[in-house]
Each structure stands twice: as C-alpha cells, then as structure tokens.
Amino acid sequence: MSTGKQQHYIAVRPDWLATTPEDPLDPAQPIIDPHHHLWDRPGWRYLLDDILADIASGHDVRATVLVQARAFHRADGPEELRPVGETQFSAGIAAMCESGTYGKVRVCQGIVGFADLTRGEAAGAVLDAHIAAGNGRFRGIRHIATWDPDPEILNPAYQPAEDMLDSPGFRAGIAELGRRGLSFDAWMYFHQIPKLTALARAFPQVPMVLDHCGGILGIGHYEGRSDEVFQQWSAAIRDLATCPNVMVKLGGLGMRLPGFGFETRERAPSSTELADAWRPWMERCIGAFGTTRCMFESNFPVDKGGYAYGVGWNAMKRIAAGASAAEKADLFWRSAARFYRLPDIA
8 A cells, every 4th residue: 555645646846747738728718726725844835925937837826725635734633623723723814815915816716624524513613623724714614535455556544434425423513514605625546436426416405526537547446548548437436417416527647556657757738738638527527517517627736746827727728719608607607606705706
C-alpha cells in the first residue's frame, strides 16, 4: 500500500511545469473554480499566495470554492468537531480576499467541509458548527468514499468501508444535510457510481455533485483496460444523469489515477495534449448531464503534479470551443454558482 504523499500524489515540479508556457485562450471568459484545496503540510505548502500566483496566469478567475482536504483541523476539543477548523481557516481567507487587498478574485467564496456522516443524526451538530464558522460561506460536506480492492489505488489517508454509502448511519447523515439545505460532494471511483445514483434517488432533495469526472482509473489492475473502463463508466454516468439533483465536476484528470502518464514525459503537457486526452470523458459527461449540470474545475494543487494551472484552463477552453456563449457560461461559472449558491459573477 502507498504510505505517503509522494507515493499517492504526483510531486509538483515547478521547473517541469515551466517547460510548456502558454498564453491564456479567451482571457475574457469569466470563471469560477469550484474545486481546489489549501494546506500547509511537510514539504508541500499551498496557501493563498500560491493559488493567487496560479490564477495570475491570465484567466479571469473571479471566485473559488474550497473543498475539504484534512487541513487546519483544530488541535483539540471533541474529535468530531475538529474538522470545523478548516472551515474557520477558509472563512478567514475569504474575508481577506473580500477586502480587495488581493485583487478582484474571491478565493473561498464557497466552502465545502468534512463531517463524519456515518454518525447519522449526531452529524447534525457538526454541520451546525460548520455553518456558524463559515460566516455565510459554508455550502456542504465532502465525505470521501473512494474504495477499491487494489491497495495501490487507495489514498492511505481515507479508508472508507466498501458499503459506506449504503449504510443506515451514512444515509441518516445525508438526511441531516437535507434538513439544512446543504450539498454533498461525492468523490468515488467509477465502479462505485451506481451507489451514488441510489443515494441520489433516495434523497432527491439533497443537491449532489460527482467530483473529478467520476473517478476514472487507469493504473493498478485497470492499466491497459481503458476501453472496458470507459464502457462501464459511460453506462454509470448515463444512469446517474437521470437524477436531477446531481451535477458533475469536469476535472481531476491530472492525478495519477487515470493513468495518462503525462508526468513521466520530459516536458509538461500542452493544452492541446490535455484536451485530446480529456475530451472523450468530459464530452460524455456533458452529453449526459447537459452544460447546466456540468462545471469545469482545477482540483489544484493535486492536479498541479500533472499540468500548469493556466494550461489546464486552456485545455478546458479547447474542449468547450464549439459551445455557445450560454453553454460556456454554464461550464465555466454558472453551474458552479447555481450549485454552490454563489453570487452572479457576470
């Protein structure tokens, strides 16, 4: 089993990323980045200055959504309430940006935290604490569900049970989200998508979003099985799209999990190379869900091991090149604003 960050994540190499510089395409296109993280870990720091430096690559990113990543938890107090520290930290970053000191971008305009939903009704008190700490910016919970029999694929920081989404405790926790008008971010692998479909049908009042194109796998025992994975994933995506309370985030493909392998090359990938690799997966999602229920995401700094921030947005703009202005607005900001209840940035 992988035992640490360097094994599970692709290391960020600034010199390598700099080998493929690109000017921004369509720099006037407004963007909400609905999925990124901030943390300060041994050997890996990604805080406000770092994301602002990435955003300075030239795209018109006007707001972002911070998604939980086990960062800045409280050092003491009840264990179940410690993740509220991440929401407190993120709300502070949001307040800093709202001062205008750091330009027009509103980082952490929306916040997605963590609460152990398997605690059922008891999770409600934690949700209330997040709401209070978020100062009007807290939007929902991500409780990671990634499970696979291949230990190479698992993140050692998360060990969910295979049947977590089906369990009575977890479903009681989802009901607590519904009572508070909060959303659920679902991060799972492609073969688990039917579990999300069942969950979404059981709780149609809870807005849900599938992260990272639905957990495409191309490493471990999935290596060399791309066609088989695509077929199984496609069928699951089509079925999930019949749930009107579900959206999907288009991104997260710079991780090692899909097995594209750009990180093994001498030079960082261009936006054309990324678009060619990503297009079949992203276009299938758009075809199933429609642009009104799809949103492009960066997943930085996790995806930063695979490509530069500006290059990634260029790739997504290439994929959306044939869309209408209204469809581009959906994909780049409007779907995110609707799902996370953010201001109309246009």
